[in-house]
Amino acid sequence: MARGILVVVSGFSGAGKGTLMKRLLEKYDDYALSISVTTRPPREGEQDGREYFFRTHEEFERLIREDALIEYAQYVGNYYGTPQAYVEEQLGSGRDVILEIEIQGALKVKEKLADTLLLFVTPPSAQELKKRLEIRGTETPESVRSRLARANEEAQGILSYDYLLVNDDLETCVDVMHHVIQSEHHRMQRNHGSVQKIVQELKAL
């Protein structure tokens, strides 16, 4: 069985990543979501091993020391990270694993696991991005400005991604994402084994 692909999805805040990935997992059976480990306490209804793996600060720092995380970051006093064991287990069983993280984390993952597929999701235009952030209603004008400023900074890292997905229409974008990932399984770099096999067979005929 072919090994799964680790797919990292990033995108501007307001690009609709959350909805996109929810719909991808609903619509197609091929994917597992990576589950992050965190030191933040579980919220009501959250379950260890489903939303997150919940760990203490000490446990998390042991994971760091043991190099058991593909990447990790601190955010508002808590650690968040991607446990390598869970990802490896899913990939080994042939499932593609989807991991949603921001640009800096994504580039670290790619450095560590070179055959990671990096997808960047963007709304069709900056105007559309601003509109979506404002529509949420939960954002103050200042926080919209600060998110846009951040998007602006992040823009430099985007060119390191493998694919750019424009989220104009949700269903279209979900299908494109699915086909991009499935096509990646046919990349020559991922199929050196099959080529060597058929060449050996030809020699034996």
Added chain:
Amino acid sequence: MARGILVVVSGFSGAGKGTLMKRLLEKYDDYALSISVTTRPPREGEQDGREYFFRTHEEFERLIREDALIEYAQYVGNYYGTPQAYVEEQLGSGRDVILEIEIQGALKVKEKLADTLLLFVTPPSAQELKKRLEIRGTETPESVRSRLARANEEAQGILSYDYLLVNDDLETCVDVMHHVIQSEHHRMQRNHGSVQKIVQELKAL
């Protein structure tokens, strides 16, 4: 409008390239077949500009001198080549152009036009390749052996291709080919312009 992609398809003799590409063009409207130029005389029913562009030896050699061919080769005393003007015209109008040539030609095209997409088609196994060549009935045992020997030699070039397509089931393989090409339109290298545009827009907000 986005520029089309030049797609070069190669594969072992007996891999079913011909049927595959015929079906791809029937099933999807996105593609134009590249039309080769040749010095061999037209056969009955063949029409200039449809099956081939038919030219004299002198005309062909002028095309070579004028660097008007993406690649060319000689075969049984005749020239065969790919006219750059026709391909450029189709790509410029946003259509993906499919070009079926053998490995040496494919690698020359990639050298000349770096953003060419190279697809290699193989039957599921060497045994299946041998069976298909024998079933044709038009092949003597010697010619089957010689084709297999050639496949064996060519195997070295395969790793330079971008994708490996295993032609096990025709309809599946046609769909995979379509999705691989369509996904390629979303590759980051082909979308630097869109990224720069949205970054400029963000700065202007």
